[in-house]
Amino acid sequence: MVRMGLAQLVRQCSPLFRTVVAANGIEALEQINKQRPDLLLTDIRMPKMDGLALCKAIQELQVNFPVVVISGYDDFSYAQKCLTFGVKEYLLKPLTEHELYPVLNKLLVQQDQVKPISFFQIEEWLERVEATIWSADLDALHALLDEWTQSDMLKGIQVQQLDQMMADGLKSVVKKLNSRGLVTFTTQASPVQLNSLTEAMDYLRSEFVYLYHQLFQWRGGNQKSLFEEAKTYIDNNISEELSLEEVAEKMGLAPTYFSYIFKKMTKETFVQYRMKKRIEMAKKLLEMPHYKVVDVGVTIGYQNYPYFTKIFKKMTGCSPTEYRSMLGIK
Incomplete structure (x- = not known):
């Protein structure tokens, strides 16, 4: 009843808002992997996976959307713990529109101001990756991948977009390598689904290192x-x-x-x-x-x-x- 009432309260804030309700942290993560939300409202105490564990899991996914924790416990230690996981707001029950609506409006306005993805910047990065692979510099390749992970190039991207971008980026690098006309490069089988930025970067890293090893093998390995x-x-x-x-x-x-x-x-x-x-x-x-x-x-x-x-x-x-x-x- 509390969940449904909160969802109704959110929809009443704006007719444009669409809500998805989950009974626990595990269900919430499943929904997040299918479609990245603009905002997450979560309780602290839930079965299977509580709110703190959920906030930590979201932080590890490296997806970018604000999280609001709602709790009946007026305990500053909970608030502190939540903030270490990137939580934007900590609200206390019972919750009314007077407390919720200002927070919704503030956080969603901030989301609208997120820097758009720079495809030029990504293309430039891919060109550097291709040149680094061709130069057989494995350390520099790993450094470029770390640079991508630590930058904000993919800030705000949805998982589905990320999946397609990774596939297109890999094709672009392979095409550039093959255009040199000395050896034919191939990729490994693509995973069924990439559920997070971490998974996507691990996949891309393995593919780029695989390309490097193809070049190394072609050159005789010495x-x-x-x-x-x-x-x-x-x-x-x-x-x-x-x-x-x-x-x-x-x-x-x-x-x-x-x-x-x-x-x-x-x-x-x-x-x-x-x-x-x-x-x-x-x-x-x-x-x-x-x-x-x-x-x-x-x-x-x-x-x-x-x-x-x-x-x-x-x-x-x-x-x-x-x-x-x-x-x-x-």
Whole structure:
């Protein structure tokens, strides 16, 4: 009778209000998972799950709506405990419209002022996630997921919206990864239903880490195979104006990290390696009589002939013309 009377009192406050009644905290949580309310009114003493346990469970769900506790116990310790769980108001029975309506109006007005979801901000975050996965930086990936959880990007979102947003966001990241054209990424089976922000973030974290492991497995799971691949890519494009940043991006690594590991693995810098491979190619071309010396420099990526001659002499101790003469080619 008290529940039905309170529901009637709420509806009388405004014809736009719709009420859902639950007999205990467990029933209330079931309703909240189906459809996020704008406001929750709860008693302290209830069977199966009391009001304090309900408030704690709602806080752990990380859903954003105000909670009002109504109790017959004029006990400040209850009020204090409720406030630690994010409860906005603590009202005492018996409750009339004079106590309830001002609280309803205040809290619902505050809900209307909640910052709207920024889809641009979410898209920007997803782009950072994709770049981090491609850079094989697992620590940075977890940091981005923690940043999302701790921010207010999803403040006020309903569970159904969140479910769809997670699915769309995951598809977006997979599409971006696959557009790089080196490996085909797939996702795991989606859960039947996501009931809270915590569940959704746990699911998204597992999917992003799964994508990371697919990349790691494709690269052989070690640095050696990755940098053999990098060297092959440089060798196949030696005549192009390749930069360290371009090769690092192709390999999916941060430029500074790529530079450090490249030197560690090859005992020379990226520039030194590229220069060495170019001169090795120049020697092979100079050994072919039909190749003009000027054309050799252009072929290996040096458009400036004097600069090509300077580099060649620095690396071999003689000029391209002298090298060819040593081979008996005029």
